Every structure is written in structure tokens, then in C-alpha cells.
Amino acid sequence: MSLNTGLDFEKVRGLLQERDAREETGAQIPAPVLPDFPSMPNSVEETGLSFSFLCDLAMKTLLAQGQITGGYIADFLRVPYQNVLENVLRFLRDDGQVEIKKGAGYDETTWELALTNKGMVTANSIMDREGYIGPAPVPLATYNRQIEEHPAIWESVTEELLRSSVDDLVVSSRTLAALGPAFNSGHSMFLYGNAGNGKTLLSERLSQSLRGGFLLPFAVEAGGQVIRIFDAVYHEVIQDPQEVRRIKTEEGEKAPRVDERWIVASRPFIITGGELTLDKLELNFDPKLRYYIAPLQMKANGGILMIDDFGRQQMSPRDLLNRWIVPLEKRYDFHNLVSGLQIQVPFEVFIIFSTNLAPKDLVEEAFLRRIRYKIEIGDPPEEDFREIFRRCCSNMNIPFQPEMLEYLVEEHYHKVQRGFRSVHPRDLLSQIKDISGYRGEPPTLTKDLIDTAVATYFVDLG
Template identity: 55%
Template sequence: MATRPNFDQIRAMLAQNKGEEDEPVDDAAGQLGSGKTPVIPPAPGSIRETGLNETFLENLLMKMLFRRGQLTLGQCCVELRLPFPGVVEDTYLALKREMLLEVKGGNDLSTVGLRVALTNEGMSRAKTVLEREGYVGPAPVPLDAYKQQLANQPVKWSQVTDESMRQALGDVVVSEATLEKLGPAFNSGRSMFLFGNPGNGKTLISERMARALRGRMLIPYAIEVGGQVVQYFDGSYHTPVPSAMERKRLDEGGSPPIDTRWIVIERPFLIVGGELKLAHLDLTLDPSLMYYTAPVQLKANGGVLMIDDFGRQQVSPRDLLNRWIVPLEKRLDYHTLPTGLQVAMPFEVLVIFSTNMEPKDLVDEAFLRRIRYKIEIGDPTEDDFRRIFRTCCGQVGLAYDQEMLDYLVDRHYFQENRPFRAVHPRDLLSQLVDIANYTGQETRLTRDLLDRAVATYFVAL
């Protein structure tokens, strides 16, 4: 279930990331996204400059006071993420004239310090509004403003080079043949299909490439679409990055010089798996909250969306691809609101379909043509397996032993006719450490510990 934006949680997330404040980003250092810190738009100086109409803002302020009770006008500014002069001030005065809001006390020397509350008529009006429009939180930005901001900060996928690919993958062992296929696929910025046996790094490769973006972008807390509010910011997927101006506003309060309806985040990387339903791809009106929540592909705009374990979702592959035929080609995602209004949302996201199944068993040739790149992440060769094993020894704090690796490969792979998988070294060594710790043995590679790890890891299929 969706929840309303929590400003205190966002404040805490910004504080946690304090050390990253205004760090310069160098695209040459294996970072594929736009390296510039986004420029936050200036604060609106009037209601008109917010892109929202007077009635919308009056209703939003009334709903907030209905939920929160008495607040100072300064607190209203913080909650709505709007400045006082020309915006909150004018909204407050309009409600006061209509006798929907009254002053309860506060600092007579400062209008911002006045405590206000709804009158009985205001309470009745707010309750009626909440029954049809339940959103309470930071004021949204208009859809057109969101589209323009997204267009101003595109992902520069064309910057992907062989060098940046290798830097991004780091210690992930990928064959040269696979690397030569992955590079152009990521460079295109278009959809791709990664397939192959489980445990060979499809998800890890995607995560490393997404991490290489490391760019920052602006997103709104919410978007206004045809008079309706779509909650956009999701702390589960979006990582806020503080800026000096934002921190000053948080610490000192008052009217911000910037439009704080926008928040700077790291470019998103979303993974959805078997829980995905067709309904998750549409603007969803939460009946208990009475406002819309953004679908996963909208939250992933400007970044990467990975459909993990494709073919095992609660939506069929055919239905999923039918739903995304137009977005994948046109970069526009059409939604129809209950009012009948059709809206076109941007679809600026790199979609990665990942599966352990054969693509031809999931969809027909016509659908596969919609996905530009089909790349098999195959089983590692023996040489690759040995490289992975050696790397994993260092990661778990074990001294590498060539003789013990020879024993593992000969006894438990060749003699058992067992295929290599990229994930095996990490898992086997982790279990070996667990067994050694439990039995009180020295943590090192031995035949006995390797045999025990294998016995508890592999099962006959």
C-alpha cells in the first residue's frame, strides 16, 4: 500500500548522506550518467509560477491543516515545500477571507510565525475534499514541468566505452565475447534481454552498470496530472542527495531560494521480480488514500528498470510486452485516468529483461524484435571459474591455494560432470567459512572443508 510522503524520513535520509554533499562527479571515472549536479529551479514567486491554480493550493493547505491541526504558517511552508511570499501567504489570505481558516495565536511581529487552524466551515470543506482527493504532502509540480526537467537531464548512454564498461564491472569476471556484446547494448540506451543459466551474474552485471551511472537528477515529490496528484518520490527506490542550499533550508527554515518541490537523487535502479502484476504498470488510484501512485517504470525514469526472472511474473510475458510495445519504441507511456483523460508520460528508462529461460519459450519472434539486444550470459569457462574463485578467496579472507582449487575442480566438477556457475565460488567459500567457524577449525582451504561445503550446497536434480 502506498503511504504519504514523510518529510521527517526524507530529512533523515539527507542527513545520512551528509558526507556526499555537492561532490564533483567525473564522467571519465567510469560514470556513465550526466556528471553535473542538477540545477534546482528557483522558488516560485507567485501562485501562477507554481503551475497550480488557486483552488488546488487552497484545498491542499486545508487538507494539511485538517490532518495536522494547528500549524504556524512557517510550518505550512515546510510541509508544502513552497515559499511564503506570493504563494503560501496568498493562499492563507484567501482562506481567511472565506472564513475557512483563522489565526489562533503566535508571533504578532511575524506573519510566518502565526498559528492557524481551520474554522468549522473549513473543517467541513476539507473533509469533503479529502473524500475525493486524499493527497497531503509536498505540493506537486505540473506534468509539463516534470517532462521538461527530464528532457534537460538525459542519461548519456553514448558515453559507454570498452574502458568504462571494464571499470564499471570491476572484479566481475565476464568473458571477452560477452563484454563485446554488452558494451553496444548499454551504449544504445535501448531495451535488452539477458538470458542464461541461473547464478551466472545477470543481475550483478546489471547492478554494476547501473551503479556506474552515479549521476544525479532532479525528481519531484509529486506530479499534478489533470487536477489529480501522482505521488512520485519513493524512498524504497530513490536515494536523496543533499545540496548545500537544501541543507541550509532544512537547518534554518524560512522561505527557500530554490523550488524545494524538487529533490536531488542518485539515478534510480529498480528491480522487480515475480511480484510484478499488470496493474503495477498503470497509474493506480489507492482507494484508501484517494490519490495516485506512480508505476514502477515512471519511478525508474532517468535510470534502469530490471525485470528479473522474466517469465515468472504474475503477468504473462505476452501481456507485459503488449503493454510496453509503444513505450519501448516511442518513449511515451499512455495512461487513462478514471475521468477519461489520457495522459502521455515520459518513458526514458533502460529496460533490462533477465531470465533463466530460453527467450523463444517466452515470446514469439515478433515480440523479440521489439527488444533490440538479446545477450546470453553463459556458464564461465574453467579459466574464468578459477579467476572468480581466486577473487572470492580475497573477498572472504581466505588464503588462495592452487592445489585445493585443482582438487575442487577435478573432484566435484569434472568427476561429477557438473557445470561451472559464476556464483559457485562465492557460495561455496562462504559455506566453508561457516563450517570452519562452527567446528572450531582453522579457516583455510582444505579437502575436508571443501567436501563439506559441497555436500551442503549441491543437491541432485
């Protein structure tokens, strides 16, 4: 049972070849392209999970899927059939929980299995207390060790890499020189300045300078409970070993024996804004699903978490910073399960706080000291504004006319003492396209269209 990831397998092959070439030649690359997968577990003990946990997971799978083969269950749980799942299924058959519905020959993976009446009762009882069905989790300790031993290599973020990530944007050397060391710190950064000057866009672009991927499990197990970590919204899959095995099998090649509970994902960049509440930073036990969903910072491990519109959340900035004082300094976080068990997880997250508000109006200086870098993303100078406008015209297929840009700047900025914002050219030109489309005309730069766009875009706040 493979994950539908939409992988580009040619890209995967290319990355694998690049890694192999690096190993053969000893070439030095700043950051690993693809990490090595853990070895395939050869016994129940090597999975790190208890025998009873795997029995429960297999029974829940049969309850949800109905009559299926042992091989299907192995693929669905992402554990090997030999020496692991075969022992689980034999025990369940001997215990009268599972029966063979259809099967011939010695290949047990092809036998079709189903729950007995006794098994249905047992499986429903299991579901009532723990409802996770999916790839087998890895132990929390194994996950912690993997994250701690393979953090993002922030120090490899060079000026050249940063410039290449924003080469189509207009960014001053001064701004880039401030952002570079902040990213290299790998800890925390506070961005402030007027809205519309690209704080979010810059952060997202700069995050792309993080090379390679990292190993991520679908879920972890702690105290018999499951915490779902993988989130397709935030985690882009680079390599899925189950898909690689399928391809190699189809091509008649031998697949590597690796632990398929892990995938390689690109390092996440997660943005949350005014909707953030303190409870989203804690383990969330879903009463309907009956398992835990990892909080945002745990999903962001190995990557970046951006708190956009900082200061506009439902909690106070002080409460938010208080929640993260220990994680920001110690690089680990604590969470409580409903059972009362407290667990410790790594906090290998680069936190970006972004706000349009004045820093002095948010928190005291003592709190800001805990955030390593404070960087203002200011209004663009007029020269940069003009360059942004020219580029936007090109990108939006609107013929650029220097005299019309001069008219816009003089009439609607200089005369009214309006400040430049990096987002204004894109937005005003979008307005012009909308107005032109409504009139049935091709988008062009005219005084009338500029005046109309300005009138419907800017608001006089008195």
C-alpha cells in the first residue's frame, strides 16, 4: 500500500545518483542531498514497538479494510512481512481473532484474511481506546535521536545561496546582509516593518536555500499512544522508499532493505498567523480520531515556523513568548498526554516572528532579547520601487511606459506624501488588468487607468 505522493521519480533517481557520486569521489557538498534510511527491522523487537501494539494495529487495519491479504497489511503498515507481521498474524489466527478466507500455496502474503466474530469484538474495543490506523509509528526515542543527530545545516546558508533564492526579487544588499547571519544562526528572528514590503515572501524564499531533505516518520509512539506527525500540507515528499521498492521490483532490480516507516521530506516552512492559539502549540488529542496530532512546532522540526502578524493572535505576545522561553533556549519542548505522561521532544525549529506593529508596542526589551536577530524590512527606496514596477509590468504582460510610471510616482506618491511599499506595483497593475478586462480593452498604462486603480486601491484613513 503506497502513499500517493505525486513523486518525480526522475528527480529521485538524479538525487540518488548525486549522492552515490559524492560517496565515490569524496566530493564535499555543504549539505547532504538525501539522508540514508534506517535498516529494515528484522524482528518485532527491532521495530521498537511492542508485540501487542502491532497486534492491535493489524486488527484495526482488518476492521477498517475488511478482507485483505497479509502482504497488503504489511505494505499498509510499512513493516516487513517476514519475521515481523507474519508472527503477528499467526498469533492472531491461533488466538481465533483472524481467519484465512482464501489462500493456496505456501506464500502466506497472498492469503486473504478477515476478522472472526471474536476478532470484530476485540478490534472494536481497541478502536474505542486508540483509533490510529496507518503506517506503523516509530518509537519517540528513535524520532528524537534522528532529529537531534541530523539538524538542518544552517551554517551552509551562504550569501551566494541567499542571492540565488531571491534573484527575481528586488532586495537590497543591506537587507540581505542582515538576513543571512540570522538564517545561519538557526534559532530565531524578529522581522518588523510596514505591511506589504515582503517579510513573508522573503522568509519563504530564503527558506529555499536549505538544501536536501530530512528523514520523517509518519507517526511516533509514546506510552502506547500514537502522535501523527506527517502532514501533506507542510511536508513535501522527496523520496518514499515504498515507491522506490515498487519501481525497482517492476524493473527487475533488487530494492534496498530499509525501514519504510520513514520518508525523506523537504525541510518544512510553516506559516501561521492571527488564527494561532496556545492550544495549537500543545499535543492535540482528537476525540473522534482517538489519537494525537502533532502541534505546529513539532511538524516544523528540522525547518522553519513563521509566526506572521505577531501581536494579532488571540493570546498576548507575552503569553506566546512565555510558552517558548524554554524551547528557544534549551532546544527541546515538553508535552503532556491525557494519561499524565510527560514527553520531551526536540525543538530543532527556526522561529520567525513577523509583525507590522512597532516592537516597543508588543513586548518589553527583556523578551525581545530572547530573540536573536531583530531586522527591519523597511519601505523600498524610490529607485527600488521603480524597478519593482518595471519587473511587474514584464511579468504581467503590460507594456511598460516610463512616462506613466513617472506620472504615478509624482501624482500619487510625491504630491500626497504616500510611502512606497514593495507590494504596490503588483497590486496596482492587477487592478489595471481587472479594469481593462471589464472594459474589454487590453491592459495598458494610461493616466485614466492609473487614477482609477489608485482610487479603488488606497483608502484614506484620515
